[in-house]
Amino acid sequence: MSAPVDTPLVEEPAVPGGRGAPAEGGRISRPDSQPRVTGSRDVSPLPDAAPRPAVWRQRLSGIRPDLVLAWAVIVLAIAWAVVPWLFTGADPLAGVPAEKLQAPSAAHPFGTDAIGRDLYARVVYGAVHSLSGAFVAVTVGLVGGTLLGVLAGSLGGAVDAVIGRVVDVLLAIPALLLSLSIIILLGFGTVNAAIAVGIGSIAAFARLSRSEVVRVRQADFVEAAFGSGARLPAVLFRHVLPNSLTAVIALAALQFGTAILAISTLGFLGYGAPPPTPEWGLLIAEGRNYVATSWWLTVLPGLVVVVVVLAANRISHALGRNR
Amino acid sequence: MTALLELEHLDVAYRTSAGPSRVVHDVSFDVARGEVVALVGESGSGKTTTASAVLGLLPAGGAVEGGGIRLSGTDISGWSDRRLQAVRGVRIGYIPQDPVSSLNPVRPIGVQLGEAFRIHRRGDRRDVRRRVLELLDRVGIDDPALRARQYPHELSGGMRQRVLIASAVALEPELVIADEPTSALDVTVQRRILDLIDELRREHGTAVLLVTHDLGVAAERAERVVVMQHGRIVEQGAIGALLDDPREAYTRRLLADAPGLEEPEFRRPRPPVYLRDASVAAAENPFVLEASGLVKAYATKRGAEPFRAVDDVSFNVVRGTTHAIVGESGSGKTTTARIVTRFVSPDAGTVRLGDTDVTALTGAARREFRRRVQLVYQNPFASLDPRHTVADLVAEPLRNFGIGDRRSRAETARRLIDRVALPSHLAGHRPRELSGGQRQRVAIARALALEPELVVLDEAVSALDVTVQARILELLEQLQGELGLSYLFISHDLAVVARISHSVSVMRRGRVVESGPTEQVFRSPQHEYTRELLDAVPRRKVTA
Numbered sequence A: 001m002s003a004p005v006d007t008p009l010v011e012e013p014a015v016p017g018g019r020g021a022p023a024e025g026g027r028i029s030r031p032d033s034q035p036r037v038t039g040s041r042d043v044s045p046l047p048d049a050a051p052r053p054a055v056w057r058q059r060l061s062g063i064r065p066d067l068v069l070a071w072a073v074i075v076l077a078i079a080w081a082v083v084p085w086l087f088t089g090a091d092p093l094a095g096v097p098a099e100k101l102q103a104p105s106a107a108h109p110f111g112t113d114a115i116g117r118d119l120y121a122r123v124v125y126g127a128v129h130s131l132s133g134a135f136v137a138v139t140v141g142l143v144g145g146t147l148l149g150v151l152a153g154s155l156g157g158a159v160d161a162v163i164g165r166v167v168d169v170l171l172a173i174p175a176l177l178l179s180l181s182i183i184i185l186l187g188f189g190t191v192n193a194a195i196a197v198g199i200g201s202i203a204a205f206a207r208l209s210r211s212e213v214v215r216v217r218q219a220d221f222v223e224a225a226f227g228s229g230a231r232l233p234a235v236l237f238r239h240v241l242p243n244s245l246t247a248v249i250a251l252a253a254l255q256f257g258t259a260i261l262a263i264s265t266l267g268f269l270g271y272g273a274p275p276p277t278p279e280w281g282l283l284i285a286e287g288r289n290y291v292a293t294s295w296w297l298t299v300l301p302g303l304v305v306v307v308v309v310l311a312a313n314r315i316s317h318a319l320g321r322n323r
Numbered sequence B: 001m002t003a004l005l006e007l008e009h010l011d012v013a014y015r016t017s018a019g020p021s022r023v024v025h026d027v028s029f030d031v032a033r034g035e036v037v038a039l040v041g042e043s044g045s046g047k048t049t050t051a052s053a054v055l056g057l058l059p060a061g062g063a064v065e066g067g068g069i070r071l072s073g074t075d076i077s078g079w080s081d082r083r084l085q086a087v088r089g090v091r092i093g094y095i096p097q098d099p100v101s102s103l104n105p106v107r108p109i110g111v112q113l114g115e116a117f118r119i120h121r122r123g124d125r126r127d128v129r130r131r132v133l134e135l136l137d138r139v140g141i142d143d144p145a146l147r148a149r150q151y152p153h154e155l156s157g158g159m160r161q162r163v164l165i166a167s168a169v170a171l172e173p174e175l176v177i178a179d180e181p182t183s184a185l186d187v188t189v190q191r192r193i194l195d196l197i198d199e200l201r202r203e204h205g206t207a208v209l210l211v212t213h214d215l216g217v218a219a220e221r222a223e224r225v226v227v228m229q230h231g232r233i234v235e236q237g238a239i240g241a242l243l244d245d246p247r248e249a250y251t252r253r254l255l256a257d258a259p260g261l262e263e264p265e266f267r268r269p270r271p272p273v274y275l276r277d278a279s280v281a282a283a284e285n286p287f288v289l290e291a292s293g294l295v296k297a298y299a300t301k302r303g304a305e306p307f308r309a310v311d312d313v314s315f316n317v318v319r320g321t322t323h324a325i326v327g328e329s330g331s332g333k334t335t336t337a338r339i340v341t342r343f344v345s346p347d348a349g350t351v352r353l354g355d356t357d358v359t360a361l362t363g364a365a366r367r368e369f370r371r372r373v374q375l376v377y378q379n380p381f382a383s384l385d386p387r388h389t390v391a392d393l394v395a396e397p398l399r400n401f402g403i404g405d406r407r408s409r410a411e412t413a414r415r416l417i418d419r420v421a422l423p424s425h426l427a428g429h430r431p432r433e434l435s436g437g438q439r440q441r442v443a444i445a446r447a448l449a450l451e452p453e454l455v456v457l458d459e460a461v462s463a464l465d466v467t468v469q470a471r472i473l474e475l476l477e478q479l480q481g482e483l484g485l486s487y488l489f490i491s492h493d494l495a496v497v498a499r500i501s502h503s504v505s506v507m508r509r510g511r512v513v514e515s516g517p518t519e520q521v522f523r524s525p526q527h528e529y530t531r532e533l534l535d536a537v538p539r540r541k542v543t544a
Helices: A051-061 A065-082 A119-155 A157-172 A175-186 A190-217 A220-227 A232-269 A280-290 A296-321 B047-055 B109-119 B125-138 B157-169 B187-204 B215-221 B239-244 B249-257 B278-283 B333-340 B363-369 B390-400 B406-419 B424-428 B436-448 B466-483 B494-500 B518-523 B528-536
Strands: B005-016 B019-031 B036-040 B062-071 B092-095 B175-179 B207-212 B224-229 B232-238 B287-298 B307-318 B322-326 B348-353 B373-376 B454-458 B486-491 B503-508 B511-517
Touching (some): A065 A119, A065 A296, A119 A157, A119 A296, A157 A190, A175 A232, A220 A232, A232 A280, A232 A296, A280 A296, B036 B047, B036 B215, B047 B062, B047 B092, B047 B207, B109 B157, B125 B157, B157 B175, B187 B207, B187 B528, B215 B224, B232 B239, B232 B249, B287 B333, B287 B486, B307 B322, B307 B333, B307 B348, B307 B486, B322 B333, B322 B494, B333 B454, B333 B486, B373 B436, B390 B406, B390 B424, B406 B424, B406 B436, B436 B466, B466 B494, B486 B494, B494 B518, B503 B518, B503 B528, B511 B518, B511 B528
Parallel strands (some): B175 B207, B373 B454
Antiparallel strands (some): B005 B019, B224 B232, B287 B307, B287 B348, B503 B511
């Protein structure tokens, strides 16, 4: 009882976090975020350890090579979309009939197609169609789904029930079938295909964001915000949304990969961009007739799609882990 | 005769990405047969790590770097997991801290208890079953045959801790390591559990290494105490000598901070100096809060009687004083706090704040009411938004009510941060970079931002270590003196209540069983339950 409060805080030890609060009876309140490793709480940084270099070393050694590779793939794909002419001198649309169906070589890394167009150039120039399509699709799903989910989660009651059933219906229809029906309503084209894929992913976003909002709404700090006089919109924007978005962002990265795949699927089926647009799905579809003789026409663009999708998934996984 | 357990210059380190970080330095002590030794320290002092090292159960990345652990003269520090299996459970029993997460939720407790016998191949099936029932009976669980078939969630916290004790002593080990065995329990349950450990020790001559942050528990139960800080032993010795004549400043501080070790000075309300005129003083409403006849019932199963969490509760808070509500879990004290702060509506009864009835407020009026009453939560880890900075958190109430502009709010936040004695450079930090005590200071600063008349503190210091707890209580007292605040202090800890409150209501099963000035209730308790609660507070053993 002796120390004046003005000479404070040196005495407060590091976080008593891992310890189950000696709270009421058998009910133990423990913050969820605290790892349940007994003894780990005893690992306080040593007072004599210099903090700054340690932090840097920790950051450097925290870098995972597979994640760096994933980001490199995505950055390369975006660069293809933005400045394709830096990556290839060939024209993606004009072909040289004399050089048709050539196997991959130094001159044509991915080979050439049936009318002598450089396949590598077509893949590079096609990135903008596939990526912007995926971007539009994810944006549609993210905005639409999160809006529905946040409304359902924060208002509850009848709104929640109605939105919940709509989402159920969306989930009940196979994604590809749903996209095809929407394209038939909207008409063919890259953008419409992207919107169709996006609408197909609204349900997943709505489900996830609703459950996150419901979880965060029960947190003490949300009640504390109401307790300090905040109104519902302020609480939603200031506390609930920022704390529930991490998982949604991770899903967005995952959906980005899925959307590239879905848009390519639609392109392959002929519901996306019309020829001669070098869209990735369309490239694979065009190579279909030559599978027996010219494997590179399907395999190489296919590999590009697979690698980009895997990279997006890897990044999504890392985002999800860092919550 | 050699000691049962000897630790010699033990060093433990964790591998981190920034190189090994040593958390236990040169720790030496021993435990004789049948002796109770307490390992005392605040969180981060290395006491749990030391205990885990003895069991060979350090978390991944932890390793004994030097020194030795000798059990009856044999060094076991370098032993493999396989060799240690012959020691764990058989020669050293372990009682974990957390009875909720330490039992497997999907298996009946009888099966879990029987595991110890099966792993070490003691007896056949029928034999194991008989011994499990004996054990359950031994640790004071009634109707063992029924309980053995039940799952952990069907038992109370105290009963689960008994099951864990049963499994620790199943094979009659020579040493039991109890890691904060009662930190998560109510005082009366804590007392019964500690009694049980004592009793088992007397009967079987088992030695106990009691790891605790509460010097009160150590003083009551242990024969010798080892005080740790920053991974080093500060002081060790017989309990009596240590309490009477602590040599180190840190031990003295722990002693001063431990609630309940000595009778506190009871607080009496100071006469308000500014009211000199007796008639004016008499006309003034002395109460900041009057709660009368509060009832809150929750529907249980259909057809069953609704459960009355709060049943006809009345109390008053005199302006400028602290009123405490004490009770165990399930006594309805938190529900009462939530009714007063208007997060829950009562089924009957009224709450008057000053001269206004606030019971039925909704919408805008209730929001306006929030300016006058603020709540501080038990868990500072959950009550602060992890994404906001300290300055933002403290200024948020002002922003909500549109008080001042951005700059004046920042100025007010700075003043409040200073007021709760937080270093000003923390203003830009986020809660996760702060310690538990610092977070609770932030929560208090936020509660003060609107200059409320009443601050409701719901177990606000229960999750903190004794030393941090003592600092926060000092802060609360100081703020009350300077700002004329009134507190409604909800707690299960009588020792803390005795230190902070002017008046007290004791609650049990939704009812107030006794109330009055703190000194009177503590000195001459009228109700049997109050006496039981008071007896359960860990105190120094009276040496005969």
